[in-house]
Amino acid sequence: MLRFLVRRSLGALVILVIVSMITYALFFAIPADPARLYCGKICTPENLALIRHDMGFDKSWPLQYWDWLSAIFTGGTYNNVTCSAPCFGYSFDKKELVGHILADRFPTTLSLTVGSAVIFLIFGIGTGMLAAHKQGKALDKIASSASLIVSSMQIYVAGPLALVALVYSTDLLAQPNYVPFTQDPVGWFTGLLVPWIVLSLIWTANYTRMTRSSMVEQLSEDFVRTARAKGMSGTSVFMRYAWRGAMGTIVTVFGIDLGVLLGGAIITETTFSLHGLGELAIHSFNDSDLSLLVGVTVVAATLIVFFNIIVDAAYALIDPRIRLA
Template sequence: MLRFLIRRIVFGVVVLWIVTLGVFLLFFATSKDPAARFAGKSATADTLALVRHKLGLDQPLTVQYWHFLTRTLKGDLGYSFVTQSPVTDMIKSALPASLSLILGAAVIWLISGVVTGVLSATKARTLLDRGITAAVLVGISMPAFVVALTLAFLFANKIQIFPASGFVPLQQNPVQWFQHLVLPWLTLALLQSAIYTRLTRGSLLDVLGEDYIRTARAKGLPENKVIYRHGLRSALTPVLTQFGVDVGVLIGGTLVTETVFGLQGIGQLTVRSLTTGDLPVIMAVVLIASFFVVLANIIVDIVYSFLDPRVRLE
């Protein structure tokens, strides 16, 4: 188990190094004057000179990359010459809202998606299965802004159960933190759980047709034990793979939900940076998203080893 975990961590570190190299080459080596790109659209001559000095752009590319890599490892993600503030501080202020949104919604969509997927698979071709399939098709086809605006209209404006917008940090007031995030959680969960329902159903139906499942049934094992102990464990492998990718990618991809509910997370920070040409922030968002993708997949690989003993043997 320890060797398996070490291999996965080393592989993750290599992936992150490749990402840093690709980001550096994309933003530093593909332009004759990177300072003009980093300084923003309204940079003055003095600002350009400051950028060249601060980033060491007069040095060889290998030296520039070494400085870029060491700064990143120390947690220094650069300086925004547009907002005149460290990028690390901007990320720190936006990341709690995005993490709270995604992790809370992920718990909801994973549990609801797996439960409904198992129900659909075990009741295949029944009225319940057809009803779940129809609901899944509706969920997959619904645009995020429609779901978000509908929930905000019903539960924030009409019934007024939850706040319409804003974000309260967890450490400041846990109750208000929860209240402000219920509608954003439901928005993401309703969209994502439809995908997980379909994925769980298809995977479990495939597993229930395997020879070892027929052997377990022939030995007289109870059907619940066959489904949940033998079938579901193997069926969860592709579900967890999708889950690891989704959680990491959504760190910077929840713009619509953040905008409707005024969360001021990484998604909105990314759009503002793209609009103003704030490349240091865009680079930081790419690195942060890559880190969370790798971290989520390492966690998923560890869970694999408990679900499927064959993973440990490999």
């Protein structure tokens, strides 16, 4: 297990370096000059050259990338601001270190992800198990049809509709807003309830369909029929064999989904004006803020790679037939 984790961690570092290099290269392929944006309306060639030098844009992009990568391990100084390792650069647009900005925005995305994940796991897996248990009956048909309809919806459509129905017209729920949990637990819960409902609604439908199909497949396996032939009760077979066999698929998909959500639920945060990593990624791209854009991209990629490693390591615990070499 230790050898597996070390090998996968080294491979993850290579992946993150490649992702950051591609982000740098794509940024410089965009026909935009960030230095000119910061120079203002009255911009002389001398001022423009000075700004480019301060931002490091007078160097080639490979040299700029090397300076950024080196700062992660050795730290750096930007705009007379000292940045200790690990340093992700300096946002000249926000006049702040990228690491501080990411640390400030991450709790919002974390709260949005964890709350919605709890909801869609409970309802999605539970509904999928009931549908599989009642395969072919009315409950199964209703759950399958409803999940297909809901999964076809988009957050940018469901979000405004939920705001109108639950907030603006009826005042049933509070206006979406992020309040730190340590500051006001009740305000934290009520402010994120509408985004949780909308985000979890679509994901619940996806997990309902996935859980049902996985359970139905497991129930048709030979070992399940053998267990039934030996006289085991339907409930024991369903929970001990079919459910355990279906967990592999669910855990795999959830590990990827959780990493993606933690990396920034862009549409959800934009729809509900939540200041998380997803919204930050949009603004950093629109403002041509290279350091901030690379920082958000690397954080998102790190979370996705990390949860993939966790999922792979969990396989051996879920399914004894799998052993990590």
